[in-house]
Amino acid sequence: xxxxxxxxxxxxxxxxxxxxxxxxxxxxxxxxxxxxxxxxxxxxxxxxxxxxxxxxxxxxxxxxxxxxxxxxxxxxxxxxxxxxxxxxxxxxxxxxxxxxxxxxxxxxxxxxxxxxxxxxxxxxxxxxxxxxxxxxxxxxxxxxxxxxxxxxxxxxxxxxxxxxxxxxxxxxxxxxxxxxxxxxxxxxxxxxxxxxxxxxxxxxxxxxxxxxxxxxxxxxxxxxxxxxxxxxxxxxxxxxxxxxxxxxxxxxxxxxx
Numbered sequence: 111x112x113x114x115x116x117x118x119x120x121x122x123x124x125x126x127x128x129x130x131x132x133x134x135x136x137x138x139x140x141x142x143x144x145x146x147x148x149x150x151x152x153x154x155x156x157x158x159x160x161x162x163x164x165x166x167x168x169x170x171x172x173x174x175x176x177x178x179x180x181x182x183x184x185x186x187x188x189x190x191x192x193x194x195x196x197x198x199x200x201x202x203x204x205x206x207x208x209x210x211x212x213x214x215x216x217x218x219x220x221x222x223x224x225x226x227x228x229x230x231x232x233x234x235x236x237x238x239x240x241x242x243x244x245x246x247x248x249x250x251x252x253x254x255x256x257x258x259x260x261x262x263x264x265x266x267x268x269x270x271x272x273x274x275x276x277x278x279x280x281x282x283x284x285x286x287x288x289x290x291x292x293x294x295x296x297x298x299x300x301x302x303x304x305x306x307x308x309x310x311x312x313x314x315x316x317x318x319x320x321x322x323x324x325x326x327x328x329x330x331x332x333x334x335x336x337x338x339x340x341x342x343x344x345x346x347x348x349x350x351x352x353x354x355x356x357x358x359x360x361x362x363x364x365x366x367x
Contacts (some may be wrong), residue, residue, distance in 0.1 A: 112215070112238035115168075115223040119213040120236065122163040126156040126211045127229030130196060134230065135205045145160040147252065148199050153177050156195035163212075164191050171215070174345060176314045182343070190216045197226075198289030207231060212291035214317035219339040224318035226291045235295040235322050243298050243326035250299040252328040257282065257360035259285050261303035263353075264293040269308050273366070280364055290350075294319025297352045298326035304353030306361070308333055310346045320352065329358035334367060 133152035140150040157177035165173065168191070172184030175193040184190050191213070196202055198209035207230035215223040226235040235250075237243040243250050255261045262283040270279045285302060287293050293305040294316065320338050324330045332338060333349030351358060 112223045113242065113291055115215045116225065116236055116238050118164065118167050119215065119223055119225040120227075122160045123211045123213050123225045123227035123234070125163060126160050126195060127227055127232075127330060129155050129159055130202070130209070130211070131229050138287045140203050148203060149177065150196075150199060150203060152202065153196045153199060157193070160193055160195055160211075160213065164193075165174075170304065172341065174313060174341070176312065180345065185343060188217065191342060192216055192221075192313050194291065194312075194314040197291045197315055198287070200352050201288035206288065208287050208289055208292055210289045210295075211316040212289075214318065214321065214340075216340040219341060221317050221321040221340060226295050226318050226322060228292060233362070235298065235319075236316040237322040237325040239321065241325065243322045243324075245295070250326050252297055252304040252323065252326045253300045253354040254356065255303045255354050256356035259303075261354070261357050263357075264296060264302050264305040265307065269306055274308055275364055277364070280347045280361065290315040293318040294330075294350075294352050297328050297354075298323040299324075303330075304351070304357050304361075306333075306349070306351050306353070308349045310348060311350045313340050313342070313345045313347065316347065316350050320350070322365060323352040327355070328352050329355045331358070333365060334337070335362050 138150040172190035197212045202209040213225045222239045253349035328334040330352040
């Protein structure tokens with residue numbers, strides 16, 4: 111089943127990429143939602159297309175997407191699609207290339223199939239719960255660095271606020287990408303040593319990337335070192351840590367809990 115779901119997710123992600131590229135750098139209509147986060151006509155067009163492909167094929171799966179009003183009926187289903195039609199909408203609006211489509215399937219709280227696709231780069235990350243993490247069909251592995259190696263971590267400036275750490279913030283290089291899903295994939299392929307977000311994370315931002323990072327050997331948890339679980343009524347997790355295993359072990363004791 112995960113392999114069949116992966117093929118379906120890949121089909122939908124590539125189709126969404128074609129739609130997104132028609133709007134990219136073409137002045138798409140954009141506005142702010144009630145929570146002040148941006149959305150564009152491209153987000154909605156991609157959402158409609160993905161939903162049409164996936165729900166026709168798996169009508170019994172629940173549905174959770176950033177761009178669809180949440181329906182608690184998903185809580186009664188065995189399988190769920192967890193979708194971000196465009197992750198990194200601000201980057202998309204700015205004409206930057208690092209936005210992605212993030213598509214996942216969850217089963218009993220666990221992600222079983224995942225796709226993250228970056229259409230501008232034509233870069234495809236995939237994983238199933240028992241298979242390898244792949245980038246464009248080739249296996250990828252995470253870094254093996256520890257905190258002593260001065261790792262390069264993808265995170266926002268907010269994560270460096272002293273209020274989050276027992277002592278001073280740890281010493282590491284900080285980098286950033288707008289798409290949370292892509293950050294997780296960059297940890298998976300070893301381009302960066304970790305990604306951390308201390309703010310609550312929406313499931314659609316992290317579902318696909320968390321499995322890809324984990325299958326690449328990264329340690330992936332919430333900020334309390336607990337495993338990520340999906341299809342929660344809140345659709346959120348308490349932050350996300352995805353790091354090389356030694357780095358994850360080094361960082362956790364330094365956080366204020």
